[in-house]
Amino acid sequence: MVSQPMKQGSLLFNTPKPEATSQAKAAGFNKVVVSHFYDNLRDIYEKFEIPQCDVWNGDETNVPTVMQPPDVIATKNFKQVSQTVSAERGAERGVNVMMLVFVNAIGSSTPPVFVFPRKKQNPDLIKGGPTGCLGLVHESGWMTAENFLLSLQHFHGIVKSTKEKPVLLTLDNHSSHIDYNVVKFAKDNGIILLTFPPQCSHALQPLDVSVFGPFKSALKKSHNQWLQDHPGQRISIKEVAHLCRVPYMEKVIPGNITPGFQKTGIYPFNRDVIPDTRYAPASVTDQPEIEQHATSDNVTEPRMTQDVISHPDGVFELEETREEVQISGDPATPTITLTDIRPLPKVSQTTPKARRSQKQVSRLGRTRILTNTPEINVIAEHHQRQSEKIEKSRRRLQPASEKINNKKxxxxxxxxxxxxxxxxxxxxxxxxxxxxxxxxxxxxxxxxxxxxxxxxxxxxxxxxxxxxxxxxxxxxxxxxxxxxxx
Incomplete structure (x- = not known):
């Protein structure tokens, strides 16, 4: 939607289309949490002195068989325009295929990894895909811990990292990325894993900031061209890798990759690259202000406010602060702000907020250096507990005949x-x-x-x-x- 300037008095306004932001993202993406991520990143740079070519980012994106058609040119005032796709997204969303991409700060990338929703391997699935790509399978088509371990081995075979010459890999907090076997392999082969805080990848992950957007736009055109060249046919998962080849070569390039690392402040390191206005949606968790009206001109009165203090672990607490408010006594110069026209929404909380237990806090996602020894110990304990639960469930579901043979x-x-x-x-x-x-x-x-x-x-x-x-x-x-x- 094109912004239209609107003049009111001495102020100039416009009407842009706002970006949809969930409540979880509004509360999770705040300055305190992001600062903790930059603290971890600074510690890694100071300890290992990692060069630009060894700073990597990895992330998955879906490449389904059904894509929205690209924009077309139509006659003016012709409102209903149709474009053929493989299936209607409302009824048939097509088949989802997962693609994993690794890029570094100098603009290089590794061959992508595809995860197809199949039970058995089929070489035809990656036929005609990007050079050197890896094809994996899983029933759901989503990334799992086993497939991510194979992907990390594929990544290590290209970067050739060691404990003496480590590389930094930033990624999100998906469960497949923090599996014990994955972290152990990374630790043994000199791959430092740094995770982003939850609900912050849209601003901190280079692939989301500047790479996947242009790639998806090019992929829409690739699907549209294939449908025009093959009238009456539908796109299946056997064509997904082939259709990704040209968009991957054209859009996953240094011109799109390097700006992503710069805009996120990962390389060159810049913890102040994100402006404070990006944290504005987090203000919905602030408490309403309690103000006292002035009785005379130019009177400085105290104002009690309750601010939400965000911790890196995702726990929010209320803190009362006192600040001085200067009240202007000149009625001839009225000021109008955007918050006067439409105040920011505030959370109304009349009862004290219950504090989380230590166990609940430890389960919350946060930015972590997974390959640090304390984090590995925590992941190992969680892995042991899960293994015991699986073994107990297996024994409970064991057939009666096997139970008899196993008893003494x-x-x-x-x-x-x-x-x-x-x-x-x-x-x-x-x-x-x-x-x-x-x-x-x-x-x-x-x-x-x-x-x-x-x-x-x-x-x-x-x-x-x-x-x-x-x-x-x-x-x-x-x-x-x-x-x-x-």
Whole structure:
């Protein structure tokens, strides 16, 4: 939407289209949290003296089979314009494919990694894709810890980092990035992992700032051109890598990558690169001001305000401050500000805010240097707890037959046998199910309640029993009917 200037008095206004900002992002992206990220980044630069070519950023983006069509030229006043796509986004959103990209501060990039929603590998999925790209599969098509470990190994094979010559890799707090096996591999191979604070990647991640936008615009044109060259056909996941080749070569270039590192202040290091106006949405969590009106001209009166103090761990507290307000006594020079026209929204909280427990605070996402020893220990403990939960769930869902074999000591199972005919006789067989050592000492015993010869003269044969099967000499089958354990 084009901004239109509007003049009111001596002030000049315009009407731009605002960017949609969620409440979580408004509260999470604040100056205190961002400053903590820059503190970690400064500590890494001072400790390791990492050059520009070894400062990397990695992030995923989706490349679905259905993209919004690009802008077209139409006749003036012609409001309804249609453009063919593979499917309607409302009903059929197409198939989502994940693409992982690594770029560094000098503008270089590694071949991308694609994650396809499949169970088995298929070389045709990356046919015609960017040179050297890697194709992985998962049922959901999303990045997992196992696939990210393979991607990190692919990244390490290109950068050749070591503990003596480490590289810095910045990424978000996705669960696949902070897996124990991933962090351990990075630690052993000289890859320093620094995570962004939650809800801050739109301003701190170079790929989101200056690379993925131009790439998606070029990808829309690539999809549109393919549909024009193949009328009546639909784009499948086998064409995704091929359609990404040209946009990747044209847009993932130094002209787009390097400005992203500069605008975020990652390289060159500049912690003041983000203006204070970018933190304005965080003001919705401020408390309303309590002011007292002046009784005379040019009187300085105290004003009580409650400010929200943001901590790096994501905990917000209220703090009362006193500040001096200069009240102008000249009514001839009125001033109008934007907040007078439309005040900023404020959170109304009448009851004291409950403090989070230490366990709840530790679960909150935050900026972390994952390869530091204290962080590795925390991740290792979490990995151990998750492994124990999985093992307990596996034992609970274990079949009953496996539970019997795994138990120690002796158990008896009585199998009641009945004939298929109407003849009035039955056979009971007692089987001793013991541990491996006990089985070598005990033998399977067969006891009959009645005589070995039935009423019609059929004699039972004590042959090797297969699945509890017993037959008479005349061929009648005796089958198991009831299984119960003692």
């Amino acid at each position: 000591g002796k158990q008896k199972i009585i199998i009641d046998m009945e004939t298929t005919s109407n003849e009035d006789y039955s056979v009971k067989k007692k089987v001793n199910v013991t541990s491996t050592k006990a089985q070598s000492k005990k033998k399977v015993s067969l006891k009959q309640q009645n005589d070995s010869v039935s009423n019609d003269g059929d004699e039972l044969i004590e042959t090797p029993v297969i699945s509890g099967e017993i037959r008479t000499r005349t061929g009648r089958l005796v089958k198991p009917s009831i299984y119960r354990s003692l």
